[in-house]
Amino acid sequence: MKIKELAEKTGLTAYTIRFYEKEGLLDNRHFQREENNYRNYSDEAIKRLKLIKKFQGVGCSLSELKEILQDRDENTRTNQQVIEWINQKISEIERKRDEYEQILDTLNWMLEYRISLMNDPEQADSLLKQRHSD
Amino acid sequence: MKIKELAEKTGLTAYTIRFYEKEGLLDNRHFQREENNYRNYSDEAIKRLKLIKKFQGVGCSLSELKEILQDRDENTRTNQQVIEWINQKISEIERKRDEYEQILDTLNWMLEYRISLMNDPEQADSLLKQRHSD
DNA sequence: CTAAACTATAGAGTTAACTTTAAGGCAAGT
DNA sequence: ACTTGCCTTAAAGTTAACTCTATAGTTTAG
Numbered sequence: 001m002k003i004k005e006l007a008e009k010t011g012l013t014a015y016t017i018r019f020y021e022k023e024g025l026l027d028n029r030h031f032q033r034e035e036n037n038y039r040n041y042s043d044e045a046i047k048r049l050k051l052i053k054k055f056q057g058v059g060c061s062l063s064e065l066k067e068i069l070q071d072r073d074e075n076t077r078t079n080q081q082v083i084e085w086i087n088q089k090i091s092e093i094e095r096k097r098d099e100y101e102q103i104l105d106t107l108n109w110m111l112e113y114r115i116s117l118m119n120d121p122e123q124a125d126s127l128l129k130q131r132h133s134d
Numbered sequence: 135m136k137i138k139e140l141a142e143k144t145g146l147t148a149y150t151i152r153f154y155e156k157e158g159l160l161d162n163r164h165f166q167r168e169e170n171n172y173r174n175y176s177d178e179a180i181k182r183l184k185l186i187k188k189f190q191g192v193g194c195s196l197s198e199l200k201e202i203l204q205d206r207d208e209n210t211r212t213n214q215q216v217i218e219w220i221n222q223k224i225s226e227i228e229r230k231r232d233e234y235e236q237i238l239d240t241l242n243w244m245l246e247y248r249i250s251l252m253n254d255p256e257q258a259d260s261l262l263k264q265r266h267s268d
Numbered sequence: 269c270t271a272a273a274c275t276a277t278a279g280a281g282t283t284a285a286c287t288t289t290a291a292g293g294c295a296a297g298t
Numbered sequence: 299a300c301t302t303g304c305c306t307t308a309a310a311g312t313t314a315a316c317t318c319t320a321t322a323g324t325t326t327a328g
Contacts, residue, residue, distance in 0.1 A: 004304070014305090015287055023285090036294060038305055057230075058237045062285070079252050086245045090238065096191075097234040103192050104227055111220045118213050138274070148275090149317055157315090170324060172275055196315070275324065280317100287312070294305070 006041045010049040017049070024066050025052060058093060140175045144183040151183070158200050159186060192227060 003014045010017075020026055030045035048069070055065055068085065109131060117124040137148045144151075154160055164179035182203070189199055202219065211219075243265060251258040 002305075013287080016285085018307095019286065036305080038294085054233075054237060054240070056285095057233055079248055083245065083248045083252075086241055086248065090241050090245070093234055093238055093241065097231055097238070099188070099191055100227055100231040100234065103188060104224065104231070106188070107220055107224050107227065111217065111224070114213055114217045114220065118217075136275075147317080150315085152276090153316060170275080172324080190315095269328100271326100271328090273324100273326080276322080278320090280319075282317070283315095285313095287310100289310075290308090292306080295303085297302085298300090 001041050003039055003041070006045055006049070009046055010053070012049060012053075020049070020052065020062070023062050025062065025069060058096065135175050137173055137175070140179055140183070143180055144187070146183060146187075154183070154186065154196070157196050159196065159203060192230065 001009075003017055006012075007014045007017060012020075017026075021031075026045065026048060029042070030048055031039045031041045034040050052062075052065055052069075056062070068082075109127075113124055113127050116127060135143075137151055140146075141148045141151060146154075151160075155165075160179065160182060163176070164182055165173045165175045168174050185203075186196075186199055190196070202216075247258055247261050250261060
């Protein structure tokens with residue numbers, strides 16, 4: 001498939017896909033050149049881009065992704081090193097997930113407060129006094 | 135307290151604090167000027183900066199934070215508008231938290247795979263065949 | 269009293285991750 | 299053949315969020 005199709009299938013723009021290639025996140029397993037020099041992408045490219053999106057969405061930088069994906073490709077690191085990376089990443093993401101839980105708590109409190117402010121200002125006031133955080 | 139103390143108490147740099155001020159995230163409730171023109175911060179400033187950090191950590195931009203905090207300060211928006219914003223934010227954060235859960239799943243799988251690759255390559259192979267995602 | 273350490277400002281520089289532009293070649297419909 | 303739209307590259311531009319530099323005034327420890 002050509003770049004535009006891949007873009008549509010992944011929700012990225014063609015610009016972004018070329019940019020990722022320049023950054024070393026795509027290689028010959030993901031596309032080949034045709035005679036006219038157009039890139040011809042394989043289904044592997046879709047998987048790769050979706051994986052990148054997923055990890056990027058939880059705060060992985062492109063350079064970090066490049067490193068781990070490169071390892072997945074070649075075998076530059078020892079298995080032990082990769083296991084360490086994964087473990088580290090897991091606790092990082094767990095920490096992050098907990099932060100999200102905390103913020104949800106704060107937001108739910110804010111919501112409760114605003115709603116009671118609308119219906120019963122006195123109750124809102126007592127809510128404010130209960131809460132010491134924030 | 136002066137800027138350096140505030141920086142230490144919040145884990146930010148003095149540069150960043152002044153930058154936040156320039157962006158409109160701090161006002162006279164958070165600091166006053168002394169005769170020598172030095173900023174003198176109140177404890178409110180600590181709370182404010184920690185709140186900013188917390189929300190920023192879950193992907194809120196500074197301009198978004200400025201808006202909601204400004205509302206918290208003055209009363210520019212109707213209560214209904216704020217409730218809407220909070221609700222929207224809640225579902226956004228819930229979506230994000232679920233993404234984190236998913237990634238944790240993927241990472242745990244990667245870990246399991248790598249460990250079995252070390253101990254029992256055949257088992258690793260069968261793990262690979264089980265998993266269709268990624 | 270002086271040097272070090274802090275404070276101030278305006279404005280320039282940095283980094284990541286795009287995003288667009290310019291200038292051209294190729295392809296598909298009419 | 300012509301127009302429209304897709305493809306190519308290199309390079310410049312953008313945005314957010316800092317981060318630092320230069321220059322100068324203030325405070326404090328020895």
